[in-house]
Amino acid sequence: MEFARFQETSMTRIDQCLKQQLKQKAEAKHLLSAMEYSVFNGGKRVRPLLVYGAAQALSAFNVDEQTQAPHATDLCAMAVEMIHAYSLVHDDLPAMDDDDLRRGKPTCHIAFDEATAILAGDALQTEAFSLLSQSQADLAPTTQLKLINILAQASGLIGMAGGQSLDLEAVDKQVDLAYLETMHAHKTGALIKASILMGAYCQADINPTQLKALETYAQAIGLAFQVQDDILDVISDTKTLGKQQGADAALNKPTYVSLIGLDGAKEKATTLHQTALDALSDLPGNTEQLANIANYIVKRIN
Amino acid sequence: MEFARFQETSMTRIDQCLKQQLKQKAEAKHLLSAMEYSVFNGGKRVRPLLVYGAAQALSAFNVDEQTQAPHATDLCAMAVEMIHAYSLVHDDLPAMDDDDLRRGKPTCHIAFDEATAILAGDALQTEAFSLLSQSQADLAPTTQLKLINILAQASGLIGMAGGQSLDLEAVDKQVDLAYLETMHAHKTGALIKASILMGAYCQADINPTQLKALETYAQAIGLAFQVQDDILDVISDTKTLGKQQGADAALNKPTYVSLIGLDGAKEKATTLHQTALDALSDLPGNTEQLANIANYIVKRIN
Numbered sequence: 001m002e003f004a005r006f007q008e009t010s011m012t013r014i015d016q017c018l019k020q021q022l023k024q025k026a027e028a029k030h031l032l033s034a035m036e037y038s039v040f041n042g043g044k045r046v047r048p049l050l051v052y053g054a055a056q057a058l059s060a061f062n063v064d065e066q067t068q069a070p071h072a073t074d075l076c077a078m079a080v081e082m083i084h085a086y087s088l089v090h091d092d093l094p095a096m097d098d099d100d101l102r103r104g105k106p107t108c109h110i111a112f113d114e115a116t117a118i119l120a121g122d123a124l125q126t127e128a129f130s131l132l133s134q135s136q137a138d139l140a141p142t143t144q145l146k147l148i149n150i151l152a153q154a155s156g157l158i159g160m161a162g163g164q165s166l167d168l169e170a171v172d173k174q175v176d177l178a179y180l181e182t183m184h185a186h187k188t189g190a191l192i193k194a195s196i197l198m199g200a201y202c203q204a205d206i207n208p209t210q211l212k213a214l215e216t217y218a219q220a221i222g223l224a225f226q227v228q229d230d231i232l233d234v235i236s237d238t239k240t241l242g243k244q245q246g247a248d249a250a251l252n253k254p255t256y257v258s259l260i261g262l263d264g265a266k267e268k269a270t271t272l273h274q275t276a277l278d279a280l281s282d283l284p285g286n287t288e289q290l291a292n293i294a295n296y297i298v299k300r301i302n
Numbered sequence: 303m304e305f306a307r308f309q310e311t312s313m314t315r316i317d318q319c320l321k322q323q324l325k326q327k328a329e330a331k332h333l334l335s336a337m338e339y340s341v342f343n344g345g346k347r348v349r350p351l352l353v354y355g356a357a358q359a360l361s362a363f364n365v366d367e368q369t370q371a372p373h374a375t376d377l378c379a380m381a382v383e384m385i386h387a388y389s390l391v392h393d394d395l396p397a398m399d400d401d402d403l404r405r406g407k408p409t410c411h412i413a414f415d416e417a418t419a420i421l422a423g424d425a426l427q428t429e430a431f432s433l434l435s436q437s438q439a440d441l442a443p444t445t446q447l448k449l450i451n452i453l454a455q456a457s458g459l460i461g462m463a464g465g466q467s468l469d470l471e472a473v474d475k476q477v478d479l480a481y482l483e484t485m486h487a488h489k490t491g492a493l494i495k496a497s498i499l500m501g502a503y504c505q506a507d508i509n510p511t512q513l514k515a516l517e518t519y520a521q522a523i524g525l526a527f528q529v530q531d532d533i534l535d536v537i538s539d540t541k542t543l544g545k546q547q548g549a550d551a552a553l554n555k556p557t558y559v560s561l562i563g564l565d566g567a568k569e570k571a572t573t574l575h576q577t578a579l580d581a582l583s584d585l586p587g588n589t590e591q592l593a594n595i596a597n598y599i600v601k602r603i604n
Contacts (some may be wrong), residue, residue: 024459024460025460026459026460026464027460027464027468027484027488028459028460028463028464028465028467028468028488030467030471031459031463031464031467032459035459086424090420090421090424093397093420095395095411095415095416095417095420096417096420109397113397114397115397115398115470116467116470118392118395118397118398118420119392119463119466119467119470121424122388122392122423122424122427122458122463123458123459123463123464125424125427125428126427126454126457126458126459126461126463127454127458127459129431129450129454130451130454130455130458133447133448133450133451133454134451135447140443141442141443141444141446141447142443144443144447145435145437145443145446145447146435148431148435148450149432149435149436152428152429152431152432152435153432155428156424156425156428156429156432157326157328157330157333157334157337157425157428157429158326158327158328158329158330159428161330161333161421161424161425161428162328162329162330162333162425163330164421165330165332165333165418165421166329166330168417168418168421169332182329186329186330
């Protein structure tokens with residue numbers, strides 16, 4: 001399947017699942033609106049793509065085959081996307097990055113209010129664990145627990161939230177490459193890795209070789225994504241990026257470009273890209289889309 | 303066991319468990335400090351008491367018998383307390399209740415900063431689900447999933463976070479008794495009920511009669527707690543309360559006293575107290591501490 005069609009099919013599929021999931025009866029209708037607003041924010045659904053891509057790399061899962069009830073793979077895709085959406089809502093808050101716009105639309109605390117945005121983020125996080133713990137015919141209970149634990153570890157103190165805190169601590173400080181990598185591995189890498197592992201684990205038990213391959217791939221594309229972000233911040237323009245070009249430099253934020261130079265960063269992205277592709281040969285299923293995602297990450301222009 | 307000793311033993315036990323749990327290796331040390339600060343905030347640990355009390359009401363669980371590794375009951379007690387602690391941190395934020403002090407100590411965003419407080423709340427929520435999903439020898443995987451699902455439902459859109467949103471919506475509005483009850487049932491009642499059900503479910507499967515008894519007890523004490531809060535806001539003084547007496551009236555917040563009068567509220571508290579005690583007769587174990595907690599709730603002076 002061409003990557004563009006895989007992207008489109010996956011996005012339609014995850015959007016349908018999320019819409020269905022959030023169509024629940026709730027007394028707190030205002031809060032539910034804010035949650036819906038935050039989940040349907042025009043994002044590229046990279047993490048769900050990784051869930052579906054990893055599922056295909058381990059089994060005969062086909063993103064084209066729709067099932068009546070959400071497939072276990074869909075639950076994972078929804079859960080990681082809800083965690084991602086919650087993190088964006090909280091990151092945008094005045095006390096954090098203080099962003100009024102995200103992808104051209106008012107951020108949640110602008111469209112609603114700050115208190116509602118805090119609660120919407122909170123409730124989206126809870127919803128992720130709620131849906132992963134609901135009874136699911138095509139998953140063994142031990143697998144469900146594993147998925148919940150992978151997601152929790154990737155989201156909290158030793159994952160995304162920890163990385164956000166490390167990022168806050170780094171502002172206006174001179175940090176080294178090791179700190180930068182630890183920070184990104186927590187802040188974005190952990191959830192990217194969780195998406196891949198969850199997509200894989202909900203198909204079958206993974207053997208140690210496959211686990212190692214998935215982890216290598218995940219780590220490489222997670223880092224490559226960040227390196228490419230730093231490169232684009234320097235070489236792109238504001239219109240293409242959809243956000244202020246040169247923002248990192250202006251904020252005196254440490255980046256790969258500031259630490260190892262533009263050529264060094266480009267070389268690093270190329271190496272990571274190759275590491276990711278090489279790792280895929282150890283997987284039994286169709287790794288076409290995981291390869292496409294790796295290509296997309298280093299070739300994207302925004 | 304006397305209630306005072308049960309309280310003391312339970313509080314020591316939960317504090318030890320939480321200290322151990324948070325003594326984990328983490329790169330994000332600043333965030334971990336904020337999480338620890340928020341969990342050890344001098345609270346009365348009412349929800350862990352309910353977990354332990356419900357465990358005793360269903361089985362031979364004894365809060366005095368310490369085990370080397372945390373008992374499944376301790377996991378539940380820790381998880382509900384972490385959810386409660388996260389909710390207090392977020393409730394105290396400037397965009398929410400804007401409180402500088404909690405039990406005489408600076409609130410998390412004052413002791414640290416607002417961004418760290420948001421992240422500490424976020425990560426405490428995650429930690430609750432992380433520890434409930436870790437492999438636990440004395441729990442069946444299906445039971446673990448049930449516990450996670452109970453806690454998630456009680457904390458999110460259709461529970462605590464939803465209740466907080468309903469509360470925000472009610473400010474400066476004329477609401478009726480039905481709205482007030484729905485709001486409190488979500489905001490505080492849901493987590494109280496979850497504490498009781500989790501304490502019970504991690505001992506054994508609950509039969510429908512026991513489940514009904516526990517739910518009746520939970521609903522009655524949850525509501526009684528709120529009614530008594532509203533009574534104390536009128537009849538107590540600032541020093542005894544540890545917070546501003548008359549604060550609800552000053553904020554024009556709807557309360558049981560404002561809606562049904564002081565005598566009506568007192569009568570309601572008495573009726574709810576009796577309903578809670580009556581429900582306990584359907585439980586097989588030692589219900590002494592659940593009865594004591596019901597007594598404490600309507601007889602407390604702060």
